[in-house]
Amino acid sequence: MTGPATAPVVQIRGVDKVFAGRDRGQTVALQGIDLDIAPGEFVSLIGPSGCGKSTLLRVIGDLVQPSKGSVEVNGKPAPQARRDRDYGMVFQAPVLFDWRSVEDNVKLPLEILGKDKAWRSARAKEMLELVELGDFTKHMPYQLSGGMQQRVAIARALSFEPRILLMDEPFGALDEMTRERMNDEVLRIWEQTGTTVVFVTHSIPEAVYLSSRVVVMSARPGRITKVVDIDLPRPRSDASRETPRYFELITEVREALRAGGGELDDSGVPSAARTMAEGAVG
Numbered sequence: 001m002t003g004p005a006t007a008p009v010v011q012i013r014g015v016d017k018v019f020a021g022r023d024r025g026q027t028v029a030l031q032g033i034d035l036d037i038a039p040g041e042f043v044s045l046i047g048p049s050g051c052g053k054s055t056l057l058r059v060i061g062d063l064v065q066p067s068k069g070s071v072e073v074n075g076k077p078a079p080q081a082r083r084d085r086d087y088g089m090v091f092q093a094p095v096l097f098d099w100r101s102v103e104d105n106v107k108l109p110l111e112i113l114g115k116d117k118a119w120r121s122a123r124a125k126e127m128l129e130l131v132e133l134g135d136f137t138k139h140m141p142y143q144l145s146g147g148m149q150q151r152v153a154i155a156r157a158l159s160f161e162p163r164i165l166l167m168d169e170p171f172g173a174l175d176e177m178t179r180e181r182m183n184d185e186v187l188r189i190w191e192q193t194g195t196t197v198v199f200v201t202h203s204i205p206e207a208v209y210l211s212s213r214v215v216v217m218s219a220r221p222g223r224i225t226k227v228v229d230i231d232l233p234r235p236r237s238d239a240s241r242e243t244p245r246y247f248e249l250i251t252e253v254r255e256a257l258r259a260g261g262g263e264l265d266d267s268g269v270p271s272a273a274r275t276m277a278e279g280a281v282g
Helices: 053-060 078-083 102-112 117-130 146-158 176-193 204-210 238-242 244-259 272-278
Strands: 010-020 026-037 042-046 068-073 087-090 164-168 196-201 213-217 224-229
Touching: 010 053, 026 053, 026 224, 042 053, 042 204, 053 068, 053 164, 053 196, 068 078, 087 146, 102 117, 102 146, 117 146, 117 176, 146 164, 146 176, 176 204, 196 204, 204 238, 204 244, 213 244, 224 244, 238 244
Parallel strands: 042 196, 042 213, 087 164, 164 196
Antiparallel strands: 010 026, 010 068, 213 224
16 A cells, blocks of 8 residues: 555645735745655645645645646546545544434435435444444434544544545544554554545654655645655554654654754654654644
8 A cells, every 4th residue: 555556546736825815915835746645545744833734635625726736636626526525524623513413423424415314324333333433323422532523523524435535633632542542443444444545643653653655744835845655564553653663764754854844842852752752743
């Protein structure tokens, strides 16, 4: 899953994004982005705060239109791919409807697509089993932990069988232990479904642990400064986080961030041990 051996699922060429501000001011968020993502890859976007990595994710998903350049998904312009439901999206907040049960939240996209009732029920149960929430179908969102709510959001995003799952810092609000468990969950789901994943994160260890490749972006205007191939063996586990190669890759990504104008965590402590533990980049 680490090399583009076939036609890319995502093909980005020469993308710039400029946001108009007040008093005719402009913010250049992205500049000269070129990127191919192969079928079945797990690609993480990482960079300092404000570098445009979430903007790039939204450009891929046709939630934001580029100011220049082109984006093709499954060989189609991004707007057509969005209309064809090629994307599933998961954000930092689960965005569940409090008045709908867990099962009914997962069914929502299927209702919008006009799927019949029996199929919706079967598919929702299948997806909840996939995220190991089969015993919680009738629960309400407020009865679940933050990690469980994110698993519902992932089940909902996968319910209509998208070719690509776009994830924008989905675990950023979780505590460290829950976050690690969710990393393992999303890897298990990715391996079972074969869905291409594009994942935005601020965490270097998270990016290295999850990814086939890590795309390192510069400080604004966001440019791709380096793409790091992650050659850790799969399947990955806690043991993967203890190998010398894991720490070497963390260092490689961290140095690429520094070279592109990335910053350390707010404390400014350059300790390798702190970086490996926290992995914050701004």
